[in-house]
Amino acid sequence: MASFWPGGSPAAGVADAPANRGPTQMLDEHRLTPASISKLEVHGAPNTRRALLDHVLGPLVADSAAPGTTLGQVLDRIGDATRKLSRFDIFKEEGFNVFLSEAPRPEGAPPADRTDLEVAINVKEKSRLVFTAGTDFGNAEGSAYTNAIARNIFGGAETLSINASTGTRTRSAYNATFSTPVNNNPGLRLSLEALRSATQKPWASHEERLTGGNVRLAWLTAARDTHTLSYASVWRQLTGLSATASPTVRADAGDSLKSAVTHTFVRDRRDNPMLPQSGYLFRAVSELAGWGPLQGDVSFAKTELEAQSNLPLPLRGASLGAGFRFGLLYPLPTGYSLTGPAQPSRINDRFQLGGPTDVRGFKLGGLGPHDGADAVGGDVFAAGSVSALLPLPRTGPDSPLRLQLFANAGRLVALSTKPSAKAKGKAGKAEGQDRDGLALDSAAVFKSVKSAVGELGNGLPSLAAGVGLVYAHPAARFELNFSLPLVLRRGEEGRKGLQVGVGISFL
Template identity: 65%
Template sequence: MSTPIDAQGLQTILDNSLTPAAIRVVELHGARYTRRSLLDHIFKPLVETGSNPNCTLGDVVSSISTAQAKLSRLGIFVEDSFRVFISDARKDVSVHPERTDLDIAFNVKERSRLALGAGTDFGNTEGSAYTNAELRNIFGGAETLTVNARTGTRTRSAYNAIFSAPINGNPDIRLAAETQRSSTQKPWASHEENLTGAGLRLDWQKADNGDTHSIAYSSIWRQITGLLPSASPTVRADAGDSLKSSITYTFTRDRFNRAAAPSPTLPQSGYLLRAVSELAGWGPLQGDVSFSKTEVELSTASPLPLPGVKPTSGISIGGGLRMGLLYPLPFGFNLTGSAMPSRINDRFQLGGPTDVRGFKLGGLGPHDGADSVGGDVYAAGGVNLLFPLPRTGPDSPLRFQVFANGGRLVALKHKGKSKQGQGDGDPLRIDSGAVRRSVSSAVSELASGLPSLAAGVGLVYAHPAARFELNFSLPLVMRRGEEGRKGLQVGVGISFL
């Protein structure tokens, strides 16, 4: 008798979950182009469970669920094609009369090995049009080759190719090799940046809690070019070529309850923690820039119960906090040598419709004339209150929001200039003591006085692909040289402060 794991079959299994069981055969149907060695990694734990003398029917079902989840995460099978059948195997009842021997059959359908696509995409501060081609399961081991080309509102052109494959058949650990080339306009700093590079990346995810980790090495040739006639001396000083060789580690813990939200881009409860650390040019790393750079982001959301209002009304309060520090380092393995000041294409930018609303893109922090030249230390935070629009209800992706946000962006002001360049032949170099004093001074300045602040109201539409905001903003506190944005401001992105 064959029992599919549907609602009726699941109830039968639950009623007999403590029954001793063993697995005699495991079969997979429909994996025409997938290697046996990959599938062995998926089904080995299932077979081991079924050979345990103390195994029960409940243990078998749990192992089947784990194997099916792994098959799904490989990304090479159609999601709604999975079918699992459990059959009583023919046996000699005189051997183990108290145990049920089972035959397990998985039915799957492989996704198309070639996929072509075109469309529009939205990232923070930019919309773009793209075309891509994806080759799946190239050698039968869930390998993927993706080639992408795009152009956007700021990106003149961008091309990249990524080849990735799971390690030892584990869908939660993937190794990827990437090449890229792009040309992006930076109107807030009167130039264009061209990037050409390649890298390796190892991604892994904890299956039990969903935490994701990534460690990547990249070597990128950067060009600051296409300077406008109005470009400031700071931008002109950094113009030209530079080579960055770096290692980056990223940790992400996403505990937002997106399944219960009106849209994945508008979670109503939970939190998100992300940390990114980059080391460039130090130790064995090459290139002509050397620094450590760290950013931390925390976002939260919670339903807001009001007197006389149901908890499921769709009213929620959210908040976010972001901080970052760029620390110049000496080249090589020397921690006490002299370092070069940071470049404009490595420093942080702050301000715009997706982080500190009420300010122009790059409107906060140091400026040279009309150019935003970035900073080395920053902190920004915000809070917003979301209400469903009248007659829409809590399940609608439309919201009315009231928000307040602010931030500070500070550049290192290197002291001890009389010591610059000693023994290095470069007058721009700063000794390690001066770097420490500059960082300490910048952090102190960050915490002194009010941050630049803005408040406002607006409409939010949470599309599954991106979040759209139309806000009326009013800058409340603004420092000299910073550029506020009073009035209407449109924001499109996937991550907002």
């Protein structure tokens, strides 16, 4: 029978195992030898619940009792179990040690047909309370933050994180997140978050304030794909308009309530997310807001797709990459109807395109519809890029510094918001559904979306090319590029010359 002794002392003989017969020697010489686990102990986990350890390590002992189990299989399963424990993020990576020894046999007992093992797993728990302060980098924004983390609160790998930050665009942001594994499974995690933030958006002459919360369920599949399903309810305030704010921005100013369900799928097979040399990425985000039981005063379906592929070149350290993004926002009527009047999208729900981490060679929000100097966003976009990363002389192919040659293009289109007479009549009977008399009936919405998608291929997209330096830091990717806009549509804003990009996701 197996026994789990969290925080206990190793059994006699386990400490001597490396000198007598280490796991590597046993694996090399006797991998096909029949074996089972007679005792398993865990040391160094006094704050971790027994149930969590049993969930991970219990099957290890039970499976070893099956006829035909070999020593090689036992060792492989021990490795899988320790890796699973590390995914709870409550143990130090360097603190894992596994010691094996043969279980003692009674004197004079006949030879056994299999080797009985005693296994001792030593771990080191991470600090339960952590306070950090520093700087953070996201796409086109830097910030200073303070963060307090309470880890393994109830002994089941629960985490409470409280964060406060201020940055170049986000004037203030506060959020508290409680996260816990579901059924002691590190690949299935539930999170609850409350947030409040104020973000300046100078490309559209306003500030957006958010107050709300969300609940997320994230899981990892056997194929190493990640899924995240979330529900969020957020009160949004479009305020702080500048004196030069356009009529479009002023029309959307004020309060709105967004209630939405979002699903995110990610398959990442890149060898290095910050400086990929090979592999591919696929990401799909689908959002449904305001329709059916979701309520709120905005209603739409929104989809965004991203694909990236990287191939190594014959020159060591050199690679060729290509990326593509597509997004579509489809206005929906509120309630359960699919044929009622739908309001056009708001500026804080539309896509923005352009910037040093997006379509390089253009200002933030530089592509797509503008009202005066304001980038008011669009409902349909497509963007693509090709790039080559080359090692610099004297730096070597393993250096995080690369020379980059790139070309990228994009197109952002807004839906037509001219309402039909039929929609005006329906909207007049449905109080609260019409915003400034711009409601569209279902046929008009479909026609407008179809026209906008077709417009993506009408003429050349906005295009830029350039050369620059890329530095891949573990926390973020830094780019210094010289960009030259080659195709610029009327009203769009290019950026000729140097651009600095800092982020974790680049086109």
